[in-house]
Amino acid sequence: MSWDWQVFCQDTMDREVVQGCFGKGGEVTYLDWILSAWGWTISVSLLALVLALVLGALIGTVRTLQDRPMIVRLGNAWVELFRNIPLLVQIFLWYHVLPSLIPALKQVPGFVLVVLALGFFTSARIAEQVRAGIQALPRGQRYAGLAMGFTTFQTYRYVLLPMAFRIIIPPLTSETMNIFKNSSVAFAVSVAELTMFAMQAQEETSRGIEVYLAVTALYVVSAFAINRIMAFVEKRVRIPGVALTASAGGGH
Amino acid sequence: MMNLDFSFYNWDLISNFVLKGLYFSLLLTLIATLGGVFFGTVLALMRLSGRKWLDVPATIYVNGMRSIPLVMVILWFFLLVPAIIGRPIGAEVSAIVTFVAFEAAYFSEIMRAGIQSISRGQVYAGQALGMTYGQNMKLVVLPQAFRNMLPVLLTQTIILFQDTSLVYAIGAYDMLKGFEVAGKNFGRPIEAYLAAAVLYFVMCYALSWMVKRLHQKIAIIR
Numbered sequence: 001m002s003w004d005w006q007v008f009c010q011d012t013m014d015r016e017v018v019q020g021c022f023g024k025g026g027e028v029t030y031l032d033w034i035l036s037a038w039g040w041t042i043s044v045s046l047l048a049l050v051l052a053l054v055l056g057a058l059i060g061t062v063r064t065l066q067d068r069p070m071i072v073r074l075g076n077a078w079v080e081l082f083r084n085i086p087l088l089v090q091i092f093l094w095y096h097v098l099p100s101l102i103p104a105l106k107q108v109p110g111f112v113l114v115v116l117a118l119g120f121f122t123s124a125r126i127a128e129q130v131r132a133g134i135q136a137l138p139r140g141q142r143y144a145g146l147a148m149g150f151t152t153f154q155t156y157r158y159v160l161l162p163m164a165f166r167i168i169i170p171p172l173t174s175e176t177m178n179i180f181k182n183s184s185v186a187f188a189v190s191v192a193e194l195t196m197f198a199m200q201a202q203e204e205t206s207r208g209i210e211v212y213l214a215v216t217a218l219y220v221v222s223a224f225a226i227n228r229i230m231a232f233v234e235k236r237v238r239i240p241g242v243a244l245t246a247s248a249g250g251g252h
Numbered sequence: 253m254m255n256l257d258f259s260f261y262n263w264d265l266i267s268n269f270v271l272k273g274l275y276f277s278l279l280l281t282l283i284a285t286l287g288g289v290f291f292g293t294v295l296a297l298m299r300l301s302g303r304k305w306l307d308v309p310a311t312i313y314v315n316g317m318r319s320i321p322l323v324m325v326i327l328w329f330f331l332l333v334p335a336i337i338g339r340p341i342g343a344e345v346s347a348i349v350t351f352v353a354f355e356a357a358y359f360s361e362i363m364r365a366g367i368q369s370i371s372r373g374q375v376y377a378g379q380a381l382g383m384t385y386g387q388n389m390k391l392v393v394l395p396q397a398f399r400n401m402l403p404v405l406l407t408q409t410i411i412l413f414q415d416t417s418l419v420y421a422i423g424a425y426d427m428l429k430g431f432e433v434a435g436k437n438f439g440r441p442i443e444a445y446l447a448a449a450v451l452y453f454v455m456c457y458a459l460s461w462m463v464k465r466l467h468q469k470i471a472i473i474r
Contacts, residue, residue, distance in 0.1 A: 084456035085449050086414035089428060092445045100442050177319075184321035188420060195323050199421075208331045216320055216328075223319040 007207040008034065008214065015205075030201055030211075037197035038218050044114055044183045044193060045222075049176060051119030052126050057165075059123065060130025061156060075127065082124035088185050091117045095189045114186040122179055129171045133164035166237055173230035177223045184219075194218060265434055270451075273430025276344060280351055280426065281413045287352035288412075289405065292359025297389065299364055310360070317357035323421050325354050330422045343424035347416075355412055362404050366397030403467040410459050414452065427451070 008031040009021040023029045062068070063075035082090070094117040099105040105113070137160060145155030184195040198215040202208040298310035317325065329350040334340045341349075370393050378388035398405075417428040428448055435444025 080457060080460075081453070084414075084453045084460065086417040086428070086452055088417045088420060089445070089449050089452055093449055097442050097445050097449075181319075181321035184323045185418070187323065195321065195327075195421075198324065198327060202327075202331070212324065212328055212331065216324055219321060219324065220316075220319050 003210065004207055005210055007205050007210055010205070012204070030205070033201070034194070034197055034214060034218070037192055037194045037215075038222075040111075040191060040193040041180070041183050041218075042222070044111065044118065044186055044191065045180045047115045048118035048122060048183070049179050051115065052122035052175075052179065055119065055123035056126025057130055057161075058127075060127035061134065061161065063127065063131045064134045064160075065152070075131075079124045079127050082121050083128075087117070087121050087182055088188055090121055091185055091189055093117075110189050111191050114183075114189060114191050118179060118182060118186075121182070122175060125175055125178075126172070129168045129175070130164060133168035134160055136167055137163055166239065169230065169234045169237070173227065173234075176226050176230065180222050180226065181219065265438070269430040269434035269437075270427065271430075273425055273427040276425055277413065277416045277427040280344075280348060280416045280419070281409065283348050284351035284355045284412055284416075285405075285409045288355030288359040289363070291352065291356035292361075293363045293394070295356055295360035296363035296367060299360070300367060314357045314360050317354055318361075322354060322415055323418050326350050326418060326421050329353070343419065343422045346422060347419040347424045347426075351412070351416070355408075358408060359405070362401050362408060363397060365404075366401035367393055369400050370396050399470070403463055403470065406463045406466070407460070410456055410463070413459075414456060417452075 006017055008029065009017045010030055011018050011023060012028045012030060012033060018024070018027060018029050021029055021031045023032050059075045059078055062071050063079075065071055085093075091114060094113040095110060098113075099108075141159055141163065142155060145159040146152075150158065183193060186193050187195040187199060190196065194215045198211055201211045205211065295310045295314060298306040299314070301307060320328075326347065330343065330346045333346055333349055374392055374396070375388060378392045383391065416426055419426050420428060423429070431444045431448035431451075432441070435441040438444075
């Protein structure tokens, strides 16, 4: 078997090899394309991550409220709903089903729908970790906050959440890496991210091995970068003398 | 707001399209779980063997698989396996091979945690009885590791069942595909996707509820 890495220097229109590998003027080489696809993967993942963190923190927190059984049940229902439907099916729901039920969604680009799907899907998993993190804290912490004269909101804001978020950094790290991997499912609704690129470029060039190797390498690089960033964050926010642990959830 | 019409779902359609796909989804889940647990246990034992030439390749394999999206692994195998064995294989066979190889990496981490959860005293007791390494693993450590990890293994199986929908990428005929084809044939794609979501939800919710019950039971016995 022979390698042909020149494939990335080819123009996507006439398949001529371009000097310097980056297209000039109107030209687009496969190298330009894969970098733009990486950009789409990163954009989808980061936006979904923000959405998932906000929603997940909120829902995970309300699931630990002690005298609001209705809200707790709603939170639980949210988690069960988004956890028990495959992500690909959820993406189809957002892309095909919801726009026909809610006409306003027809104007929304596919990219946004994928961000919403991935964000909501992941929010359920993060909500589960936030809940576990809060419940892993000794009960006394909550009582101490209330005894200080804090309201419930203040107890969460100043006592419980700062501790809980430190505990759950390891599972949040894997969840962040999962978002990057799961963004690959966006290929199914034609968002021009890495997996979509891999499938199309393989089709066009018949150089599957080179294309898949490059795309896989970019996924691995992304995963490693997140891992390092999160390790740095974990180190920075560590409370001296306190070792906190909570069980992590599984998942792909 | 459009009108939803589920009346086209009759038994013929369900048995022709949905059940055909459901059968493959379940078959894939079953084979991938059994194969994944088997090879995962082998990988876990390699990583815990304390021999570098076993540990290093297993670690590279497990971490490699875990850092690539499943869809990419599916595409890789669909491309590579026919090239290696020199003849084309169907999307379904390719999917089965992929899932066993991929899930082995995930199950190996669960089994490794399970094996490490067994206290050293158990191993020493086995050795004191004159057991070999193999006997000790087979008779003392692994049965307990399986038992401790059963809820986690089952949870992973539910995730696996959901992930079988990703064989969409290579066009294998699974449950989602069954619904999709039915929806296209009858001009009712919206209802098809909705029904697929409901069926996946009911199955996964029921399974995870049962796992939760099992978890509580095991927790009480110990």
